[in-house]
Amino acid sequence: MDNPTPKIKEFLLDLFFPKFCLGCQKEGTYLCDDCRALLDIAEFDYCLCETKPIRLACFDATQHKSLAQGKPQAKCDRCKEKELSGLYSALPYKDNQLTKNLIYQFKYQPYLKDLAKTLASILIEHFVLAKKNTDEIWENSILVPIPLDKKKLKTRGYNQSEELAKELSKILLIPVVSDILVKVKNTKPQMELTKTGREKNLQGAFAVKPAFASELRRSKVFLVDDVYTTGSTMQECAKVLKEAGAKQVWGIVLAREELHFTLP
Numbered sequence: 065m066d067n068p069t070p071k072i073k074e075f076l077l078d079l080f081f082p083k084f085c086l087g088c089q090k091e092g093t094y095l096c097d098d099c100r101a102l103l104d105i106a107e108f109d110y111c112l113c114e115t116k117p118i119r120l121a122c123f124d125a126t127q128h129k130s131l132a133q134g135k136p137q138a139k140c141d142r143c144k145e146k147e148l149s150g151l152y153s154a155l156p157y158k159d160n161q162l163t164k165n166l167i168y169q170f171k172y173q174p175y176l177k178d179l180a181k182t183l184a185s186i187l188i189e190h191f192v193l194a195k196k197n198t199d200e201i202w203e204n205s206i207l208v209p210i211p212l213d214k215k216k217l218k219t220r221g222y223n224q225s226e227e228l229a230k231e232l233s234k235i236l237l238i239p240v241v242s243d244i245l246v247k248v249k250n251t252k253p254q255m256e257l258t259k260t261g262r263e264k265n266l267q268g269a270f271a272v273k274p275a276f277a278s279e280l281r282r283s284k285v286f287l288v289d290d291v292y293t294t295g296s297t298m299q300e301c302a303k304v305l306k307e308a309g310a311k312q313v314w315g316i317v318l319a320r321e322e323l324h325f326t327l328p
């Protein structure tokens with residue numbers, strides 16, 4: 065049994081390390097159907113606003129197509145100057161213990177790396193609900209995970225954003241290009257800082273490898289991360305990617321800190 069096939073490997077792992085639902089402890093899965101049904105998976109698109117993200121009423125696949133002709137419709141007026149073209153997020157993070165659990169155990173002990181499959185399936189459900197399952201959106205696209213500090217990578221053993229991107233890639237059939245962005249400066253934990261502090265902390269933290277310049281010019285970039293808080297990290301990455309030639313940089317996150325907000 066030197067090279068067990070993925071199915072046998074999965075069977076053996078389940079046998080020795082059984083999975084338990086992170087919502088109700090039921091055996092056999094990280095998220096049972098009953099608990100999954102309690103998640104509030106977004107059916108609409110919301111702007112990338114850092115507070116009270118506004119629902120984008122008339123943003124659909126057709127609108128997305130018009131983006132290529134230079135008429136952005138994926139952001140509200142407050143956010144139109146921002147580098148990021150738009151944000152796809154499946155879950156609101158606040159007030160939902162199950163969402164918090166899923167993300168925590170994906171990133172911290174017991175380091176459930178293979179939760180990536182469950183989390184990617186939640187994002188795919190959001191894409192289907194919000195009608196994002198069209199060729200126009202995903203053609204000529206690449207997935208770029210937000211890079212991790214070397215120190216964190218060593219402790220965790222994997223970059224959670226990369227794991228999520230790899231699982232999305234299998235379903236969306238678009239490539240993951242992890243090496244495009246590199247973290248060149250160690251940063252302080254963002255949680256401890258104010259908004260201005262966060263931006264300063266991130267300045268010069270990311271760089272684009274010059275070898276990827278031509279790939280960037282012809283692709284639409286989807287940055288992948290687990291959580292979106294103020295968006296400072298994504299904005300900084302979008303900035304360096306655009307300076308390196310990217311035309312459109314979008315964000316994909318499993319969850320965002322702020323609750324979705326619908327205008328009356």
Ligand SMILES: [Zn+2]
Pocket residue numbers: 085086087088089090095096097098099100
């Ligand atoms: Zn459950």
Ligand SMILES: [Zn+2]
Pocket residue numbers: 111112113114118139140141142143
């Ligand atoms: Zn906005």
